[in-house]
Amino acid sequence: MADKSKEMQKKEIEKTDLVERTRATKIYNPDVDIIEGKDRIVVIADMPGVNENSVEVTLEDNVLTIYGRVDWDVPERMKLTHAEYGIGDYQRIFTISGEINREKIQANVKDGVLKLVMPKNNMPKMKKIAVKAG
Amino acid sequence: MTTRRITPQVKKTRDITRLPEVNPLLSLRNDIDRIFETFLRGFDPGLPVMATSMFHPDIDVADSGKEIKVTVELPGVDEKDIDVAVTSESLTIRGEKKEETIEEGGSYHRMERVYGFFNRSIPLPIEVNVDGARANYKKGVLSIVIPKTEKALKEEKKIPVKGK
Numbered sequence: 001m002a003d004k005s006k007e008m009q010k011k012e013i014e015k016t017d018l019v020e021r022t023r024a025t026k027i028y029n030p031d032v033d034i035i036e037g038k039d040r041i042v043v044i045a046d047m048p049g050v051n052e053n054s055v056e057v058t059l060e061d062n063v064l065t066i067y068g069r070v071d072w073d074v075p076e077r078m079k080l081t082h083a084e085y086g087i088g089d090y091q092r093i094f095t096i097s098g099e100i101n102r103e104k105i106q107a108n109v110k111d112g113v114l115k116l117v118m119p120k121n122n123m124p125k126m127k128k129i130a131v132k133a134g
Numbered sequence: 135m136t137t138r139r140i141t142p143q144v145k146k147t148r149d150i151t152r153l154p155e156v157n158p159l160l161s162l163r164n165d166i167d168r169i170f171e172t173f174l175r176g177f178d179p180g181l182p183v184m185a186t187s188m189f190h191p192d193i194d195v196a197d198s199g200k201e202i203k204v205t206v207e208l209p210g211v212d213e214k215d216i217d218v219a220v221t222s223e224s225l226t227i228r229g230e231k232k233e234e235t236i237e238e239g240g241s242y243h244r245m246e247r248v249y250g251f252f253n254r255s256i257p258l259p260i261e262v263n264v265d266g267a268r269a270n271y272k273k274g275v276l277s278i279v280i281p282k283t284e285k286a287l288k289e290e291k292k293i294p295v296k297g298k
Contacts, residue, residue, distance in 0.1 A: 016290055031246035031247045031248070032244055032246055032247065033242065033244060033246065033247050034242065034243040034244040035237045035240040035241070035242055035243070036234055036237070036240055036241050036242075036243055037236075037237030037238070037239070038237075038239070039241035040237070041243075042236050042237060042240070044210075044236070044247065044262060045276070046209040046210060046247050047209060047274070048207040048208065048209040048273065048274035048275050049207070049274065050273060050274075050277050051273045060214065062259070077198050077199070078196040078197065078198040078203060079196060079197050079198070080194060080195070081181045081195050081197045082193070082195035083194045083195075084192035084193050084194060085192035085193075085194060085207050086186075110210075111205075111209060111210050111211065111212070111271075111273070111274045112210065112273045112274015112275060113208035113209050113210035113274060115236075121294075132278050
């Protein structure tokens with residue numbers, strides 16, 4: 001018996017004021033882990049049902065959007081008799097800071113998990129400014 | 135549903151002879167929790183009730199008439215870590231979603247994904263051909279197709295509904 005919070009319940013995005021959509025499906029918010037290391041930030045998103053061809057990662061100004069398309073794969077002749085998870089697309093939007101090197105962001109999909117590796121810029125080392133009495 | 139118990143630490147008092155302060159409501163709650171735990175453990179002795187690393191993958195079941203198709207969302211699980219067992223009465227899916235160490239010494243800003251062991255068992259209400267079952271893991275979704283037996287198909291009978 002697990003905690004309620006531990007259950008893999010998909011969260012549907014409620015606000016749809018982003019863009020007019022052409023696909024009549026639900027959109028879910030994928031669960032993500034964001035890990036910051038010394039020289040990079042890694043974002044991992046659970047998006048079951050997507051592969052490398054159905055994920056789009058876009059970066060516009062400071063806004064990083066991940067979008068995963070999931071196709072309904074229940075054949076016509078099949079009837080859903082019990083449903084716990086909904087089938088729909090995934091979308092999540094992040095704002096990234098200036099310390100990310102935009103040119104070197106890498107995205108990788110495996111087993112329905114999207115992994116984004118975002119290297120940080122080599123920021124100049126902190127510099128002390130001497131304060132003089134004057 | 136059990137909730138994780140959060141028991142505040144009893145403040146240490148300097149006076150050794152004094153008994154630690156105990157909130158009477160809290161101790162009552164703990165007693166009730168303990169009763170529930172032993173009660174629940176009676177149903178499934180193998181399952182630790184307080185397991186915090188357990189997650190509950192979602193399952194969809196579809197029926198084509200001849201076959202039952204079960205799909206499970208298991209993103210990021212290695213297929214070697216998935217164990218599927220089917221009997222004439224039930225289907226059990228268990229395994230482990232392992233946490234990969236990506237950044238040594240990295241700090242988590244967000245941790246929404248769930249790792250750990252999972253174990254789900256669903257009853258099959260109809261007789262199935264156990265030998266004909268097949269499982270496939272693709273794009274983070276496990277799908278299992280189990281054909282029904284000829285006998286089960288024959289036994290399924292349509293009952294006409296008549297009006298007056």
